[in-house]
Amino acid sequence: MVENDSHTLDTIFHALGDATRRAMLGELAVGERTVGELAEPFTMSLAAASKHIKVLENAGMVRRDVRGRTHVCSLDPAPLMSADQWLRMYRRFWTDRLDTLERLLRAEDAVPPPPKKPLPGKEGEKR
Template sequence: MVEHDSHSLDTIFHALGDTTRRQMLGELAVGERTVGELAEPFAMSLAAASKHIKVLEAAGLIRRDVRGRTHVCSLDPAPLMSAHQWLGIYRRFWTDRLDTLEALLRNPQPLPAESPSPAKKENDDDRHADR
């Protein structure tokens, strides 16, 4: 089993837990963006965007490079690998379960023949004895 630093994973999953931050990461996967470019699609202030960026930086998911007065952000995908590895444990778990389900659905086992209950058998016997 892969060992993971739980604090790092907590920080990464916290950062990924917000839609805005995930969309920012998606933008950065395409290429570098300034803080203003990251804020623009969300109609948010630079201060609000900066708070999201700080969370992503704390998780190690992005790097910020200051070029004069411009802050340029870029994706650092390495921490995503540890999250991916951790999730892989559960992917294997569900894949195994779904493979078992698929096998059962493709090759259904016949149900055992239903045996009559003792009360039903007595009633049937009584009806046949009256004839």
């Protein structure tokens, strides 16, 4: 089971590791898009866009529906939830560390500074 989860996360993060694919997911979060619509902002061929979409499909984040000669893609957010659950563990880790740092800094600010010692030399002498 752990290996399966690890493989799934590897596939998800691999798919998310490319800016073009992340942008495509952003478009699909708004609504369905054809392969041509997903390719358009990147001035890439339909074949290149299709390769990116295939990676997203393999990660389970995109569904492709063939309607005649048109391929329509839609977002399946469930795998993103798996990645978010994994990331939450680290979010808690950093939140706890930052909360501890904040407490330490506030405690340090609450302690008055020690009185300043006079500089060595003769009293009353101008410098």
